[in-house]
Amino acid sequence: MRSEIIKAVEQAGVVGAGGAGFPTHVKLQAKADVVIANGCECEPLSHSDRHLMQNEPQAIIDGLALAMQATGAKKGIIAIKAKNKTAIQTLSQHLPQDKTISIHGLRNYYPIGDEHLLVYEVTDKLVPPQGIPPQTEVVVLNVATLYNIARAQQKMPVTHRYMTIMGEVAEPKTVSIPIGISIGELISLAGGSLTDDAAYIFGGPMMGQLVYDVNLPVTKTSAALLVLDRQHSLVLKKRFWTKNSQRQAASYCYQCKDCTKTCPRNLLGHDLSPHKNMRQSGYLQAQKALLNLDAGLCSGCGLCASYACQMGLSPLEANRRTLKDKTKTASPGAPTPHPFRNSRFVPMGRLISRLGLRPYNIPVPYDSKRYTPGLISLALKQHVGVPAQPLVNKGERVLAGQLVAETTVGNLGARLHSPIAGCVMETEPNLLIKH
Ligand code: SF4
Ligand code: SF4
Known part of the structure; x- marks a missing residue:
């Protein structure tokens, strides 16, 4: 049964719908005690997961039950912000009688959906800083991914x-x-x-x-x-962060440490101090090795840039560039959450105002x-791993739901299906299909 579930998920081309698109059939190969359904909907103003939970509660719970079967988990927990009362009420009506699946209400702060934070909030377990949730026998899947897992069992592709x-x-x-x-x-x-x-x-x-x-x-x-x-202002800031040289940006940094005091990974006890990365960015290349930094621990949540820094700087970009320069160093060791962590959460309302x-x-x-659009453009790489290879030729007609691109056996990736019936106009760099 376990292998059948995983196979169906692979065939349907399911990838993590709430993150970078990690192939779900690979994630389901982990062993776990608990599967967390991530219904936090972390990004300000986004409502897509909430609407999905309200409209498709049974499919999400079915998907969670299948993920539990695949990973061997005895417990499923739907993590959702307590403020989303309608979604909680709707999901509650579909919970199984055996109490294997429950709902965990969360506070409305950002970025609660980050897997490291979510696992700690829901289970009290600390994922190792450079690790992944299965190392604590937890698997986290977005609710939209669970919906797709349930559909995959009905042979419906993404x-x-x-x-x-x-x-x-x-x-x-x-x-x-x-x-x-x-x-x-x-x-x-x-x-x-x-x-x-x-x-x-x-x-x-x-x-x-x-x-x-x-x-x-x-x-x-x-x-x-x-x-x-x-x-x-948000557009101007994002442009400034990516266009200015990091050294130029870092020269405005007055090392107040507000970015580090707000950083959710730092507050969880990870050895990540964005203000140090900013300091490093202003140094000459030869001096970089002097600092013990771990930009690889950054989740990319953006709080340091969009919320904390009064100078309008982006330590997040500094982290990204540090990684690009390959100057990161590892920081092993078990994390200890900061004693002030609970008082430093960033409420969603304040974040929305600041933005x-x-x-x-x-x-x-x-x-x-x-x-039904007149034309669709399917990116051959919209997942973690290698790009999918087209299985169709220019001028060929395809049906809605037909498999049109596949990942070579043995490679990490995901297959693609056409959302519409139509004619293939191009096969690279994207698959263009005209209705
Ligand atoms: S908050 Fe801004 S000014 Fe303060 S240390 Fe961080 S990057 Fe520098
Ligand atoms: S983006 Fe900034 S606040 Fe978020 S984890 Fe990275 S360094 Fe910390």
């Missing part, structure tokens, strides 16, 4: 996903959309842009990527699109209308 479109659009909403549709079409679905000079944050304001191209396609891991004016996103913090409805 072709659609829930996505919230928010910000400067006429009708912010969550919709279920085919993977491969463009940012431009998403904006049309939300009634159009309210600004003529828009920038787009793909994936959410904190960890999302700032882009300007409306032709970029949705992938299996895209949960939200934030449309902002190019002069919005300048209060005007967009409004109720967002779910739109159940189905949408």
Whole structure:
């Protein structure tokens, strides 16, 4: 049974829907005591997971039960913010009688969905700093991934996903959309842009990527699109962080340590001090080895940059560049959470205000209308591992749900299925399929 579940998940092309897209069939090969369903919906203003939990409670619980079977876990815990009362109520009505699955209410702070933090909050276990949850016999799966696991058992591949479109659009909403549709079409679905000079944050304001191209396609891991004016402070900051040389940025750093005091990984006891990375960035290359830094422990949550630093700097970028320069050093040892950890959480409301996103913090409805685009663009690499290889040729007709790209046997990756019926227009760099 275990191998059948894992095989079905692999065949359906399921990847982690809430993160980088790690292939789920590989994750399910771990042994665990507990499977945590991550329904935290960490990114400010995103509602896609909440809407999915409200609309598909049974499928999520079925997916969790299957993940428990695959990993040997006796316990399943749905982690969800206590404020999401409707979703909690809906899920509660579908819990199994045997009490193997329960709900754990969480406080509304950022970034509670980070796996290290979530495992500690829910189980009191500390994942080793450079480790992964299975080292503490816990597996964490996003609720959208669990939904896809349940569908995989019905032989339904991953072709659609829930996505919230928010910000400067006429009708912010969550919709279920085919993977491969463009940012431009998403904006049309939300009634159009309210600004003529828009920038787009793909994936959410904190960890999302700032882009300007409306032709970029949705992938299996895209949960939200934030449309902002190019002069919005968050857009300007993100541009500053990536465009300025780190050495130039670090020269403004006055070593107040606010970034380190706020860093959730540091508060969990990890040997990660972003202010030291900023200091290092201002040093000459030869001096880098003097500091014992571990940029590899950074989760990329962005709190140091978007919330903590009063100088508008990004220690997160310093961490990324440190990793690129290969100057990181390992920091083994068991973490000890900081004694002030509980008083340093960043409440979501304060974070939204600090980001300048209060005007967009409004109720967002779910739109159940189905949408078939004229053209989809499937990125061959939208998961961790090697890119999928096309199985179809230019000019070939495909059916909705047909397997169109595959990962070579033995490689880490995930296969792709066409969300629509149509004709293959191109096979690289993306698979273009015209309805
Ligand atoms: S918060 Fe900003 S100024 Fe303070 S140490 Fe960190 S990067 Fe430097
Ligand atoms: S992005 Fe900044 S706050 Fe978040 S884990 Fe990395 S260093 Fe810490």
